[in-house]
Structures are given as structure tokens and as C-alpha cells.
Amino acid sequence: MKAAIISLGSVSSKWTRDAMKKYFDSVKNLNLKHIEVNLGSGQDPILYKGEPLEKFDCVYAKGSFKYAMLLRAITSFFSDKAYMPIKDNAFLTVHDKIVTHQELQRHGIPMPKTYLSSGIDAAKEILKKINFPVIMKFPQGTQGKGVMYAESYPSASSLLDALETLKQPVLIQEYIESGERDIRALVVGDRVVAAMERKAVKGEKRANIHMGGKGKAINLDVKSRKIAIKTAAAVGAEICGVDLLRSAKGPVVIEANLSPGLQGITEATGIDVADRIAHYLYQKTKEFVEKEQKMNGDRILPDAGIFNSDKEQQIITGLDFRGDRILLPELVTKMTGLKDDDQVEISAKKGFLKIKKFDVKEV
Known part of the structure; x- marks a missing residue:
């Protein structure tokens, strides 16, 4: 199987690429800066260094918020052509803290109280109604950048005055007292494969490793684990990567990260996180390829005249469920010749299902 990792070439990406080489037949490292997307030009839609991209079974794309639109376009192109661990719309969601908060709120995930204003004057009105200290942050930004702490109304108001020239919206968030500590949980699939507690350096409120924070391994409690998985x-x-704080009311999510750094959490926990990611990618890609091969096999059957026969045909296949309902393979639909306005007679018992077109003449 062939895989590609599309990134900005960070150490974490290189670790992941090297780990993937143990599982995949080939792994290409593609620099995000050299990818070109052609829209409506009639040419190959995705080019790398001016050349069409080859076919991959797995595409793991990630990068900073500056490349959110490009990442979304790339992954949208590959959405039905390769296995991808990150959906195309995730980049626009996670790289905008406003949209992230809205999405988490929609799923009932606990977060600190957060306010968004239309401008500086409106923001100052909000500050008059809330308790201090507060956290102020820009909608875009990672690794703790663009996050400010204000312990009083005058300091918050002064920060807003200074930020006015940037003409950017500002999020105002309640401050959660956590002893300058936060938690980074790294989610892979439906599991938290590693977790660490980060403590900020003296005089700093941000516990991010990139801001000098120090990490130590922790056994994440069940509730925090479930919240992290649900957030992803x-x-x-x-x-x-999901960042949480321990509040008086329980764990709350403060951020999600589609390109989490692996150095700090690997050093803190002793867990080979890159290998956990690579093995997961391999297993999911294998499932994707096997499903594609089965579908391609189904497409070959018409050439054997199977759809032109009135004789009863039998096939052996797996079942596809949509929630609690069985979705029959497309092949079966074509074999029966049933249409959406047909009435059918269904006979069923445990381990048995029969569907027959209902003919009024037989009644």
C-alpha cells in the first residue's frame, strides 16, 4: 500500500513518516508549500512541484492555520480516492476557534464561557458584565500564540485598545483556575493513546510546550478521556490533540489541534506516539483498500452477464449498516431490478431475509 504525508516538514511529521515506513510499501513526504490546486481549469486538479500527484491509498494531511483553505481543497479532492484520518471540513473548523466552539457546543462538549463581540466598544461592554481575570485570544493561532491574560478591566481594556489596529475579532473567555496547568490528550481513532499534564514556567499562564511548559505523563480519568474522544x-x-483544563465543574476543552507536536508528549510519557499513529493509519487504510477491491469486483460482474439473467443468483458479501438499518449492496439492487416506486413483500427471521416484489395479481 502507498501512503503520503502532506505537511510543513516538522519533526513530528518526520517521525510519523519514518514510523509509517514500517507498515506501508512506500511513504511519500510531500511539502504542503509545493502543492498547487487547480480549480475548473480542466487540468489535473492537484499538482506537486508542477507534476500530477500519483495515486495513494492513504493521505495524512496536516499543517498550520495559514494553510487551512489549501488543506481543505487537497483533502476534498482525495475524499473518495484514499483513506484520510482527517475530514476535509475539519481544517476550517479547527483552525478557527469561533467555529470550533460552535461545533463543540453543538455536540454538548463542556468549554469555558466564551464571548465574541462585533468590535472593541462592544467587547468593552462585555468586560463590564463578567468576572476577572479573563483570557483573550484571536480566532486563529496555535501553540499558545495570540493568547493574552488580563487580570482586571483596565488591563483588558488597554489590551483591546492596542489590538484595535489589527482589525481582528477577539474572543473573551472566562479564566479557569488550574494552577497554570493543562492536559494534552492525543486521540487516535476511538482511543486516547497518550496524555500528559503540562505546567507553565514561572510568570507564564500558558502551559504549551512551545511556550516553555513542562509535561509529565498522567493516567487520564474516564470522563476526560471520553470528552477528548468526543471532541476529536x-x-x-x-x-x-485535545487540550483540557480541570475546572471546579469538571474537565473543559480549550482547544483541538489537527497537527499536534509529538516530541513533548513522547518524551513525557515514553510512548512511541508516532508508531501508534502509523499503525492506526495502516489498519484503516487496509480496510479502505479491501472495501475498494470488493466494490471493484462488484463492477466486474456485469461483464459476466449476471444482470441480464432471469435466474436466481446468489452472492456472498458483508453487510453495511446505516445506524440500526441494513443497507443492501448496490450489486443486489441492480440484480433485482427493483425501482423506488415498487412495493415489496419482506419475509424475515433470525439469520434470514427474503425480499420479493409484491404483485397485486397474485393476491
Whole structure:
């Protein structure tokens, strides 16, 4: 199987690429900066260094918020052509804190109280109604950048005055007292494969490793684990870093990260996180390829005249469920010749199902 990792070439990406080489037949490392997307030009839609991209079975794309639109376009192209652990819409969701908060709120995931204003004057009105200290942050930004702490109304108001020239919206968020500590949970699939507690350096409120924070391994409690997994699923990512705080009311989510750094959490926990990611990618890609091969096999059957025969045909296949309902293979639909306005007679018992077109003449 062939895989590609599309990134900005960070150490974490290189670790993941090297780990993937143990499982995949080939792994290409593609620099995001060299990818070109052609829209409506009639040419190959995705080019790398001016050349069409080859076919891959797995595409793991990630990068900073500056490339959110490009990542979304790339993954949209590959959505039905390769296995991808991150859905195309996840990049626009996670790389905008406003949209992230809305999505998490929609899924009932606990977060600190957050306010968004239309401008500086409106923001100052909000500050008059809430308790201090507060956290102020820009909608875009990672690794703790663009996050400010204000312990009083005058300091918050002064920060807003300074930010006015940037003409950017500002999020105002309640401050959760956590002893300058937060939790990074790394979600892979439906599991938290590693978790660490990060403590900020003296005089700093941000516990991010990139801001000098120090991490130590922890056994994440069940509730926090479930919240982290639910957060990753809510934003459309099977591989995701989720940051949490322990509040008086329980764990709350403060951020999701589609390109989590692996150095700090690997050092803190002793877990080979890159290998956990690579093995998961291999298993999911294998499932994707096997499903594609089965579908391609189904497409070959018409050439054997199976759809032109009135004789009863039998096939052996797996079942596809949509929620609690069985979705019959497309092949079966074509074999029966049934249409959406046909009435059918269904006979069923445990381990048995028969569907027959209902003929009024036989009644």
C-alpha cells in the first residue's frame, strides 16, 4: 500500500513518516508549500512541484492555520480516492476557534464561557458584565500564540485598545483556575493513546510546550478521556490533540489541534506516539483498500452477464449498516431490478431475509 504525508516538514511529521515506513510499501513526504490546486481549469486538479500527484491509498494531511483553505481543497479532492484520518471540513473548523466552539457546543462538549463581540466598544461592554481575570485570544493561532491574560478591566481594556489596529475579532473567555496547568490528550481513532499534564514556567499562564511548559505523563480519568474522544469526533478528526483544563465543574476543552507536536508528549510519557499513529493509519487504510477491491469486483460482474439473467443468483458479501438499518449492496439492487416506486413483500427471521416484489395479481 502507498501512503503520503502532506505537511510543513516538522519533526513530528518526520517521525510519523519514518514510523509509517514500517507498515506501508512506500511513504511519500510531500511539502504542503509545493502543492498547487487547480480549480475548473480542466487540468489535473492537484499538482506537486508542477507534476500530477500519483495515486495513494492513504493521505495524512496536516499543517498550520495559514494553510487551512489549501488543506481543505487537497483533502476534498482525495475524499473518495484514499483513506484520510482527517475530514476535509475539519481544517476550517479547527483552525478557527469561533467555529470550533460552535461545533463543540453543538455536540454538548463542556468549554469555558466564551464571548465574541462585533468590535472593541462592544467587547468593552462585555468586560463590564463578567468576572476577572479573563483570557483573550484571536480566532486563529496555535501553540499558545495570540493568547493574552488580563487580570482586571483596565488591563483588558488597554489590551483591546492596542489590538484595535489589527482589525481582528477577539474572543473573551472566562479564566479557569488550574494552577497554570493543562492536559494534552492525543486521540487516535476511538482511543486516547497518550496524555500528559503540562505546567507553565514561572510568570507564564500558558502551559504549551512551545511556550516553555513542562509535561509529565498522567493516567487520564474516564470522563476526560471520553470528552477528548468526543471532541476529536465532533471536529472530524481521527488523529487529534485535545487540550483540557480541570475546572471546579469538571474537565473543559480549550482547544483541538489537527497537527499536534509529538516530541513533548513522547518524551513525557515514553510512548512511541508516532508508531501508534502509523499503525492506526495502516489498519484503516487496509480496510479502505479491501472495501475498494470488493466494490471493484462488484463492477466486474456485469461483464459476466449476471444482470441480464432471469435466474436466481446468489452472492456472498458483508453487510453495511446505516445506524440500526441494513443497507443492501448496490450489486443486489441492480440484480433485482427493483425501482423506488415498487412495493415489496419482506419475509424475515433470525439469520434470514427474503425480499420479493409484491404483485397485486397474485393476491
